[in-house]
Amino acid sequence: MNDALLDLNMFEDSYEKCLKCNACVASCPVTGATLDFGGPKHMGPELKRLIDNQQVIDDKRIEYCTLCGNCDLSCPEDVHISTLTTYAKAIHTEKHGSSFRDFVLSNAELVGKMASAFAPVTNTAMKMKPMRQVMETVMRIPKERKFPKYKFKNFNRSFANKVHGSKRKVAYFVGCYAMYNAPEVAESFVKVMNFNGIEVVKPRQKCCGVPMLANGRLKQARKNAAFNIDSLLEYTRKGYDVVTTCTSCGLALKKEYLSIDGSDKAKELAAHVYDADEYLRMLKDNGELNTHLAPMKQKVGYHAPCHMRAQGMGTPAMDILELIPGFNIYDLGAGCCGQCGTFGFKKEKYGISMKLGRTMAESVKNLDADYTVTECGMCKNQLDQLTDKEVRHPMQILAESYERAKQLQTV
Ligand code: SF4
Numbered sequence: 509m510n511d512a513l514l515d516l517n518m519f520e521d522s523y524e525k526c527l528k529c530n531a532c533v534a535s536c537p538v539t540g541a542t543l544d545f546g547g548p549k550h551m552g553p554e555l556k557r558l559i560d561n562q563q564v565i566d567d568k569r570i571e572y573c574t575l576c577g578n579c580d581l582s583c584p585e586d587v588h589i590s591t592l593t594t595y596a597k598a599i600h601t602e603k604h605g606s607s608f609r610d611f612v613l614s615n616a617e618l619v620g621k622m623a624s625a626f627a628p629v630t631n632t633a634m635k636m637k638p639m640r641q642v643m644e645t646v647m648r649i650p651k652e653r654k655f656p657k658y659k660f661k662n663f664n665r666s667f668a669n670k671v672h673g674s675k676r677k678v679a680y681f682v683g684c685y686a687m688y689n690a691p692e693v694a695e696s697f698v699k700v701m702n703f704n705g706i707e708v709v710k711p712r713q714k715c716c717g718v719p720m721l722a723n724g725r726l727k728q729a730r731k732n733a734a735f736n737i738d739s740l741l742e743y744t745r746k747g748y749d750v751v752t753t754c755t756s757c758g759l760a761l762k763k764e765y766l767s768i769d770g771s772d773k774a775k776e777l778a779a780h781v782y783d784a785d786e787y788l789r790m791l792k793d794n795g796e797l798n799t800h801l802a803p804m805k806q807k808v809g810y811h812a813p814c815h816m817r818a819q820g821m822g823t824p825a826m827d828i829l830e831l832i833p834g835f836n837i838y839d840l841g842a843g844c845c846g847q848c849g850t851f852g853f854k855k856e857k858y859g860i861s862m863k864l865g866r867t868m869a870e871s872v873k874n875l876d877a878d879y880t881v882t883e884c885g886m887c888k889n890q891l892d893q894l895t896d897k898e899v900r901h902p903m904q905i906l907a908e909s910y911e912r913a914k915q916l917q918t919v
């Protein structure tokens with residue numbers, strides 16, 4: 509029996525509780541969009557049972573699970589469905605191996621480092637039709653799919669904390685997207701923390717592992733988890749809070765590491781991890797938030813990422829942005845955007861991705877706001893693909909409001 513099969517036994521009690529009520533099936537975005545997927549009940553608890561009884565070895569349909577976590581939220585028996593599907597994916601990949609494309613897509617950090625080092629060339633090449641045709645033919649990445657741009661001046665180069673020796677201190681888990689594609693998000697986060705008198709440090713870190721888990725590369729994700737746990741605990745043990753601006757990274761640090769690492773250290777770390785908006789909301793509840801925010805008379809549509817909802821913390825981005833005077837934010841209420849991390853970059857999944865994104869695109873169109881806001885870089889990618897509105901991260905809006913307030917004070 510391989511490592512992954514052994515680990516499935518960790519969740520024996522969880523899957524035995526399944527009532528077959530189908531609540532998870534009703535909540536699964538992929539089940540509603542294609543008949544090629546077996547659905548969470550079958551791909552989770554039932555597949556686990558079949559594998560245990562050696563009636564099946566694995567099931568190819570597991571490739572369609574995006575690990576969005578919507579099924580977990582709906583289950584009345586607290587079955588760890590997406591954990592079961594994570595392991596079923598790992599079993600499938602161990603048996604059949606990864607394609608070159610899935611290997612590349614699961615290595616967001618390596619790709620980010622290389623693409624960022626040659627950013628002008630990378631970004632131009634990704635727009636060239638012959639290049640995209642080759643990518644479609646060789647790697648099965650559809651030529652219609654937009655890619656996020658890479659920045660030469662990534663966050664490793666632009667990190668600039670200006671507060672030192674504060675009582676509250678933050679160890680920032682940046683994530684690959686804010687590090688290599690959107691350093692402006694990471695820079696805004698540091699500014700927001702500094703406006704609140706909070707020192708920010710950037711610990712050594714590797715990709716959180718979510719793209720690896722989504723592509724069945726469990727062993728690689730585990731190595732990254734072990735590295736990140738040790739690195740971040742060095743800070744939490746000195747009194748730092750761990751904060752991230754990426755909802756997928758947040759879900760990994762808070763929840764996924766508990767299952768793929770499972771150590772006491774993973775539990776210790778999870779207790780200190782916050783999403784950036786969640787952290788600001790906590791500061792507000794404690795009366796510690798700097799509320800000198802300049803008015804921004806804007807109408808904005810908010811898209812809630814699945815991995816934000818999977819953290820079960822409400823909508824902290826809306827709670828915080830609503831503090832800006834004149835700011836009108838509306839929840840698009842659109843469910844899954846359909847990009848689903850690496851899922852939407854795959855040719856055989858592209859049609860499903862577009863189908864899933866339709867509701868969100870219609871909501872954006874109907875609201876006709878000034879722009880859209882979301883925390884997730886991949887949701888932004890899908891919004892960029894399907895809508896013509898600018899897409900911003902909550903930290904960019906808050907940093908702008910704080911900066912304007914400061915300017916007003918000095919005038
Ligand atoms: S994680 Fe998402 S895609 Fe996978 S079974 Fe659950 S709801 Fe469906």
Ligand code: SF4
Pocket residue numbers: 525526527528529530531532533548549552553582583584585586587589
């Ligand atoms: S929601 Fe939970 S109990 Fe109901 S079918 Fe799905 S796994 Fe089983």
